[in-house]
Amino acid sequence: MTEQNSEKKFKIFSLNGNQPLAEKIAAVCGTKLGKSTVKQFSDGEIAVNVEETVRGYDVYLIQSTNAPVNDHYLELLIMIDAMKRASAKTVNVVLPYYGYARQDRTAKPHEPITAKLIANLLSDAGATRVLTLDLHTVQVQGFFDIPVDNLFTMPLFAHYYREKGMVGDDYVVVSPKNSGVQRARSLSEYLDTTIAIVDLTEEGNPESGYVIGDVEGKTCIMVDDILNTGQVFKTAAKTLKKSGAKKVVACASHGLLSDSAKQCLDKTDIKDICITDSVLTDESRHPKNLTIITCSDLMGEAVKRIHDNQSVSPLFTIEKKDYE
Template sequence: MDGRLLIFTGNANPALAQEIARNLRINLGRALVGTFKNGETRVKIHDNVRGCDVFVIQPTCTPVDHHLMELLIMIDAFRRASAARVTAVIPYYGYAKQEKKTSGREPISAKLVANLIRTAGADRVLTMDLHAPAIEGFFDIPVDHLQASPLLADYIRELNLPNPVVVSPDTGGVGRANRFRERIGAGLAIIAKQRPEPDTAEVIEMVGEVEGKTAIIVDDMISTGGTLIEAAQTLLARGARAVYACATHGIFAENALQLIAESDLVETVVTNTIPQPPTAAAARVRTISVAPLFAEAIMRIHKDLSLSALFS
């Protein structure tokens, strides 16, 4: 066992994987990841991985099921090729919103996905900003949970926005928004909302003063954009002078980018955990790279060093 560090990627976000590899000053491992004519996922590892420390970079973004199967089959291939350790690097964890039952006869899909990753043969997981931190407990293997808020806060701080106030778009994200507020030295406001059905939200009330201030909505992900746009409208109606948005994962499902482009948001800042289409720039979406952070985490895991410094 030589313990060499090897980085591989599926088709979910090869650009991020390539950037991580450049930060580590190594080349991506060689592998064929495609489909057979019948639509089944095809994987063939071209490099010798026996005794190696393998990291598979694959966010489970759209198409979620396909990218999940690529990840599972790649993990199985590395395990069968006698890799010493296989770490699933999942910058964006799909099915994270299905982490609990909201009514009878519903699955807990986030737990099922955790079971599948472990059964495929992963020894540990490296991820970023899980929608529900409790998902860490779904795994029976070590989970390293990175945070993008320091990177996003640094960007917002460099804008030197006048009289900023950080806004949580729901009560569940108050802790996240408060930590962000502390990093940039701003006030805090909270929007209370309800979800009459999945992917829809209605604003009920707001706590905090935003009149004459620059509002920064902070969330972990942007999916349909409905919550974000309605929050922005509420803030402007309450007298905010401008509204920005920050989120780790830019899912932008369906026509979300068009809706954001037509909204009053000055800028929407996301990371590259999920690859963004060329139309994102036209919607005033700014993408910040998390590759250096993931590269540092991978090197620390490889050398059995603490990751605590990355969480501060």
């Protein structure tokens, strides 16, 4: 993507969800964020003002839907509408974290499928494409009738652990719950390790947990997509130590870190917790031994490829040699 074409054909705007990440992504794309303001009236209504022309441009709107998730989604919907009314050529939504993705099915009678509702709202508002990172389940892509590119964080974590020499038979990648086996298997392939699963015979009872797989004397690398309260990691780490694990570390794609997470995680025996900067949280909510790695290079490269009509597939799986 040449600088001349970039200046003529596309612009990147950020809303209030994760401004620092948006600035990094824009820098990767060789540009700066477009000028806009997003504010709230005293009654909570959101007002958006686009302060430069977007007529005929491919527009990329960066918004991570972390807390307050509802405000951030409404900001995004209003901004999409503003861009369409300002005659933008395309409106591409960049969602480093897709809020409500966990509500992707009716687990109990009469429950909504909110992940589908959000997909409908984005499409109906005028979005022409969505770029996101590590959906809770990849099937959420099927809720959209517009193109969706779902990038993966496992290569980022693979790079982090391979740089530390955490590869081979002395390590095991662990899914702290049954639903995350595919994610654990993906990371284990990069690190040349086996995998294990923590299962609870009684949900919510940490004493009922047991491990499927061999972890005795090994360093366990727990992996999940969302780190919210920290209870899943806390329970799984306790079960792993009971089963003879030498050491426990953990990584998660999206560090939501709710108010109780720091207190919960600081009481665990997890030596290192690695997350990406897909969501923005205050440092006061960060547990000890927290490491944050950036996803800006990955997402910025995806934006460039989309803009240049190039395949995004090479970003989905990256050769091990690229991390050595």
